Amino acid sequence: MLAIRIATLDDASLLATIGTETFSATFAADNTPENMALYLAASFSPEKQAAELAEVDSFFLIAEKGTIPVGYAMLKRGSTEACISSAHPIELVRFYVRAPWQGQGVGAALMQACLAEAARLGGDGLWLGVWERNPRAIRFYQKWGFVRVGTHIFQMGDDPQIDWVMERQIGPNTREG
Numbered sequence: 278m279l280a281i282r283i284a285t286l287d288d289a290s291l292l293a294t295i296g297t298e299t300f301s302a303t304f305a306a307d308n309t310p311e312n313m314a315l316y317l318a319a320s321f322s323p324e325k326q327a328a329e330l331a332e333v334d335s336f337f338l339i340a341e342k343g344t345i346p347v348g349y350a351m352l353k354r355g356s357t358e359a360c361i362s363s364a365h366p367i368e369l370v371r372f373y374v375r376a377p378w379q380g381q382g383v384g385a386a387l388m389q390a391c392l393a394e395a396a397r398l399g400g401d402g403l404w405l406g407v408w409e410r411n412p413r414a415i416r417f418y419q420k421w422g423f424v425r426v427g428t429h430i431f432q433m434g435d436d437p438q439i440d441w442v443m444e445r446q447i448g449p450n451t452r453e454g
């Protein structure tokens with residue numbers, strides 16, 4: 278049975294672990310060990326996730342199958358970029374389903390929960406950056422109604438990578454998955 282819950286301050290270690298594990302599983306094959314190590318150290322630690330959990334405009338949703346945490350999403354209210362057209366944008370900063378549970382609808386349930394949470398936060402649009410070399414995630418986001426509205430550089434260690442910036446509206450007239 279899959280359930281989605283709001284994270285608490287006690288979840289910092291869990292978020293750091295899932296982030297490290299899923300980012301490594303997804304991107305290690307296409308990046309140097311040095312760049313991976315730099316990025317992981319800067320992005321995922323209990324201290325870093327504790328600081329993010331304490332931010333007033335950041336929100337985390339955790340997906341659990343029974344007692345097993347299987348993925349999480351991070352939303353940020355008010356974050357925007359030049360190519361984003363929403364008046365009240367929410368950024369989908371992180372969206373991770375742990376490898377053994379991918380392809381089983383966890384991402385769909387988590388995305389549905391993100392859209393509901395973003396609407397609850399007053400957002401009229403959800404946007405994200407996704408590496409141009411992550412076709413599975415791009416397909417997933419396209420299926421969920423996100424369209425490419427621009428690009429930005431994602432600095433991965435010493436490698437400036439191109440992310441697609443994708444956005445979708447939140448509202449009654451948009452397709453849900």
Ligand SMILES: CC(C)(COP(=O)(O)OP(=O)(O)OC[C@H]1O[C@@H](n2cnc3c(N)ncnc32)[C@H](O)[C@@H]1OP(=O)(O)O)[C@@H](O)C(=O)NCCC(=O)NCCS
Nearest residue numbers: 303372373374379380381382383384385407413414416417
């Ligand atoms: C991209 C990602 C979030 C998608 O999550 P997911 O849980 O695998 O997504 P879903 O299972 O809901 O859907 C994915 C696919 O599985 C299929 N699927 C859904 N339920 C399924 C089931 N019960 N059995 C088999 N396949 C299923 C969907 O039809 C979909 O097909 P598609 O690949 O043709 O689009 C996930 O793969 C992931 O975390 N990847 C690694 C991290 C990452 O890249 N994050 C995004 C960074 S921007």
